[in-house]
Amino acid sequence: MEWDESATLLLEKVPPFVQKKVRDKVELLAREQGKELITEAEVIAAREAFAGNQNKLPQIETKNAENSKLSVLKKYQKYFDAQGNPVLYQVKSCRGAEVNCPFLIKDSEVLSGKLREKLKELHFTDRLIDKIEGRILPHHTMKLAVSGCPNSCSLPQIKDFGVHAVEPVFVDTESECIECMKCVKACREDAITVKDAQVSIDKEKCVHCGICARVCPVGTIKASEVKYRVMIGGKVGRHPKFAIELFSQADESTVLKALEVCAEMILSSKEEHRFRTLVEQQGIEEIKSKI
Ligand code: SF4
Ligand code: SF4
Ligand code: SF4
Incomplete structure (x- = not known):
């Protein structure tokens, strides 16, 4: 989506590590409103909608929000979406x-x-x-x-x-370990033992971070499918x-x-x-x- 100069300048004032998040949110709100160009107005509207001052919630005036059941939550923007609907x-x-x-x-x-x-x-x-x-x-x-x-x-x-x-890991016995010990050094849980090129992983200690599979240069330790x-x-x-x-x-x-x-x-x-x-x-x- 295109940004004009003033909107770009406003975005540059945001700390670099959150710029992507802010950009995505501004564009999301603009798209929802059918706009194709981001101007200063879109950035300010998004800032109010997403960052918002919790004491000022003028946009939260929907039918549901008028319900007295929501009177306490209305003090906090996080319980409402950008259109003012409760979430x-x-x-x-x-x-x-x-x-x-x-x-x-x-x-x-x-x-x-x-x-x-x-x-x-x-x-x-x-x-x-x-x-x-x-x-x-x-x-x-x-x-x-x-x-x-x-x-x-x-x-x-x-x-x-x-x-x-x-990222669960396993030892692939088809790939010969070269005893570089990179996996042992990388494992924060002290879960890996390498002796005479035999690799074993202590299942009680392993937290399935997948790091050892990423550092193993020969694929002796491999990662399985990502799970949750x-x-x-x-x-x-x-x-x-x-x-x-x-x-x-x-x-x-x-x-x-x-x-x-x-x-x-x-x-x-x-x-x-x-x-x-x-x-x-x-x-x-x-x-x-x-x-
Ligand atoms: S997956 Fe993580 S915790 Fe488990 S053995 Fe490998 S590095 Fe250690
Ligand atoms: S949970 Fe893991 S991936 Fe997410 S920020 Fe923390 S260290 Fe990084
Ligand atoms: S990183 Fe791979 S090759 Fe190196 S010691 Fe561990 S399992 Fe063996």
């Missing part, structure tokens, strides 16, 4: 792809987009508004996070639904708890199905419990059996 879930991605992170296994924003789509398809926001009696509070909204590697910078372990990419670790029921607050592992290595369709099951648990629960309580009441094996 009662937040999906946080790590910035691995944006900053060319050396640990990146898979761009977290790709899966984040699909998780948002799934919740939209389930009409999660409208159904949650209907279900909750009285005012909706921030803790009623569903929190999700996706990270591009096990380093988990978007904190999936403390979200209702958290995911990080994994899925964790549910994490929370902070008065009694913080880490999320419980649902799957250690799930494919994308399983992740989406798992989200559907978890979202339905929230929407169908009779009591207004935190999601962690629902997970503990049902048990992880029972939840797994529905996926």
Whole structure:
């Protein structure tokens, strides 16, 4: 999309590491409004819509937002989209792809987009508004996070639904190890042993970051297909708890199905419990059996 000079100057004032993100967001908003040229006005409108001053939300005036149930959430822009419609879930991605992170296994924003789509398809926001009696509070909204590697910078372990990419590795005995020890040096978990050209990986220690496969010059250690670790029921607050592992290595369709099951648990629960309580009441094996 074309940017005029004044819009380009405004973009250049943004810190370099967030310029791509800002550019994408400005263009997204402009496209939604049917515009083909980005001017200063589009940048300012996008800044207000996305960065926004939380005390000033003039654009959040839709029918739903007028509902008194949303009176508390209306103080925060993050619970509304650019058009002012309520969105009662937040999906946080790590910035691995944006900053060319050396640990990146898979761009977290790709899966984040699909998780948002799934919740939209389930009409999660409208159904949650209907279900909750009285005012909706921030803790009623569903929190999700996706990270591009096990380093988990978007904190999936403390979200209702958290995911990080994994790249499982294996030893290919057909490719002879040359004992360069690059894998041993690269593994932060001290999970690799090389002795007399025999390579072994301690499965208890390995976190499936895939680094050893990337540094092995002869392909003795190889990476398998990218998968996702899925964790549910994490929370902070008065009694913080880490999320419980649902799957250690799930494919994308399983992740989406798992989200559907978890979202339905929230929407169908009779009591207004935190999601962690629902997970503990049902048990992880029972939840797994529905996926
Ligand atoms: S989670 Fe991994 S890929 Fe994402 S920013 Fe952190 S280290 Fe990089
Ligand atoms: S995948 Fe990562 S944690 Fe596992 S053995 Fe290789 S470098 Fe170590
Ligand atoms: S990096 Fe590959 S070749 Fe080098 S020691 Fe490890 S497995 Fe062997």
